[in-house]
Amino acid sequence: MTTKTINLTLKVWRQNRSRPKGGFENYTAKDISTDMSFLEMLDVVNEDLVLSGKEPIAFDHDCREGICGMCGAVVDGEAHGPLKETTLCQLHMRHFKSGDTIVIEPWRARAFPIVKDLVVDRSAFDEIIASGGYISSKTGGAQDANNILVGKEIADKAFNAAACIGCGACVAACPNASAMLFVGAKVSHLGLLPQGRPEAKTRVHNMVRTMDRLGFGNCSNETECEVQCPKSISIREIARMNREFVKASFS
Amino acid sequence: MNWFVDTFRTSLGKKFLMAVTGLGFIGFIIVHMMGNMTLFVGHEAFNAYVEKLHGYEALILVAEIGLLSLAVIHVTTGLLLFLGNRSARNVSYTVKKSGGGRNIGSATMPYTGFVILLFVILHLSNFSFVDTTDRTMYDVITATFSSWIYIIVYVVSVAAVAIHVRHGFWSLFQSLGLNHEKYMPALRMISIALAVIVGVGFGLIPIYIGIIT
Ligand code: HEM
Numbered sequence: 001m002t003t004k005t006i007n008l009t010l011k012v013w014r015q016n017r018s019r020p021k022g023g024f025e026n027y028t029a030k031d032i033s034t035d036m037s038f039l040e041m042l043d044v045v046n047e048d049l050v051l052s053g054k055e056p057i058a059f060d061h062d063c064r065e066g067i068c069g070m071c072g073a074v075v076d077g078e079a080h081g082p083l084k085e086t087t088l089c090q091l092h093m094r095h096f097k098s099g100d101t102i103v104i105e106p107w108r109a110r111a112f113p114i115v116k117d118l119v120v121d122r123s124a125f126d127e128i129i130a131s132g133g134y135i136s137s138k139t140g141g142a143q144d145a146n147n148i149l150v151g152k153e154i155a156d157k158a159f160n161a162a163a164c165i166g167c168g169a170c171v172a173a174c175p176n177a178s179a180m181l182f183v184g185a186k187v188s189h190l191g192l193l194p195q196g197r198p199e200a201k202t203r204v205h206n207m208v209r210t211m212d213r214l215g216f217g218n219c220s221n222e223t224e225c226e227v228q229c230p231k232s233i234s235i236r237e238i239a240r241m242n243r244e245f246v247k248a249s250f251s
Numbered sequence: 252m253n254w255f256v257d258t259f260r261t262s263l264g265k266k267f268l269m270a271v272t273g274l275g276f277i278g279f280i281i282v283h284m285m286g287n288m289t290l291f292v293g294h295e296a297f298n299a300y301v302e303k304l305h306g307y308e309a310l311i312l313v314a315e316i317g318l319l320s321l322a323v324i325h326v327t328t329g330l331l332l333f334l335g336n337r338s339a340r341n342v343s344y345t346v347k348k349s350g351g352g353r354n355i356g357s358a359t360m361p362y363t364g365f366v367i368l369l370f371v372i373l374h375l376s377n378f379s380f381v382d383t384t385d386r387t388m389y390d391v392i393t394a395t396f397s398s399w400i401y402i403i404v405y406v407v408s409v410a411a412v413a414i415h416v417r418h419g420f421w422s423l424f425q426s427l428g429l430n431h432e433k434y435m436p437a438l439r440m441i442s443i444a445l446a447v448i449v450g451v452g453f454g455l456i457p458i459y460i461g462i463i464t
Pocket residue numbers: 218219220221266269270271272273274276277280322325326329330332333360361362363364365367368369371412415416418419420422423424426427
């Protein structure tokens with residue numbers, strides 16, 4: 001069986017760390033196998049660029065299997081591209097047609113400054129996590145698994161929230177560049193479990209304030225985040241964070 | 252800082268203010284619309300309703316102060332959120348595309364809100380700050396809607412209110428943390444139904460008074 005190949009025109013955002021402004025450059029991606037992932041397609045383009053003595057396109061990636069949260073770009077106006085529930089590394093070229101022009105932009109948010117080309121600095125997320133996205137527990141010998149009982153329904157809910165890989169697509173997709181889906185997922189995932197309850201109040205208090213301080217926008221319930229999230233985190237996590245915040249503020 | 256003020260200075264706190272004041276407005280417009288429905292019964296019924304309403308002076312004063320406070324909070328908080336959101340996305344995307352989440356209501360909240368604000372000022376000057384010593388309220392209304400311009404301005408403004416409510420109603424529950432798969436689908440349907448009811452209910456008044464009668 002021979003693989004199908006396609007030819008594409010790419011409009012890619014190029015920007016240097018030292019420059020306040022960037023711009024689009026056009027590239028052609030020739031003979032791209034439709035079995036390739038989007039990142040592999042960029043690899044091919046970069047090989048050509050390197051061979052012709054040009055600076056390759058910088059983009060973030062690590063696992064390339066949709067679990068680490070490193071990759072991501074806005075492709076034709078959608079975070080991680082047109083396929084739902086899929087990270088950019090898991091988006092395959094068979095979802096594009098030969099002759100397509102693809103516009104590739106970095107996540108755009110004041111809180112995520114551009115490092116280079118498609119690479120943005122997401123340490124704002126680390127700062128939010130450091131302000132409360134953890135539990136403080138003594139790590140001794142491993143406990144018996146059934147020492148603390150957690151109902152199946154609660155465990156499932158916590159797991160759904162914990163599926164967040166922190167890629168930042170929610171911020172990129174939100175018309176207001178709000179980080180509330182990310183923070184909601186973390187507050188929910190930890191707050192639903194008994195181990196997370198003792199710090200629930202300070203957690204939501206600190207994480208929300210850190211998020212605000214870092215210059216993210218405010219949720220206006222557009223729900224673009226949940227439809228573009230590669231892990232389908234629901235805005236119900238934001239509602240849960242809102243409840244936790246009321247509880248924490250008025251008690 | 253005082254914990255209460257500090258709470259409402261956060262992003263979530265501002266959302267609560269929008270939600271609670273928005274809910275207050277929705278309560279008001281439903282009651283206001285029910286009262287206005289007497290217009291369709293006839294001018295005696297409407298004038299009787301206005302007469303009766305103006306009998307409860309103290310109650311009206313309380314309601315007016317309440318609505319004014321809601322408006323001040325809703326508009327200033329909405330403006331702060333709008334400006335904050337604009338600065339959070341400092342560079343806009345070249346390709347703007349919805350993944351299917353937003354709708355006409357959600358995408359236009361600040362703009363429909365601004366239209367409503369202008370409309371409320373016009374509306375109060377048309378019907379609240381008017382002298383009715385030697386004419387009835389019904390006369391004031393028929394005089395206003397004898398003009399084409401007023402009919403169009405009112406219908407457009409009512410459409411703005413309907414579009415605002417289309418997103419605002421379900422959104423306020425989400426902002427207050429009330430979202431569960433059991434009732435959220437119903438709230439979303441009610442949001443659309445309410446928008447249609449408000450749009451048709453208020454929108455028919457200028458058309459009925461100005462064109463049909
Ligand atoms: C006076 C002019 C008004 C302005 C300037 C205005 C502005 C806004 C803005 C900007 C938002 C979105 C806030 C955000 O989510 O970031 C909003 C939300 C809302 N507005 Fe208004 N609005 C006005 C009048 C009204 C009226 C008359 C109603 C009631 C019919 C109303 C009901 C709501 C509701 C229910 C929300 C949703 C709150 C939430 O999502 O939690 N507003 N308004």
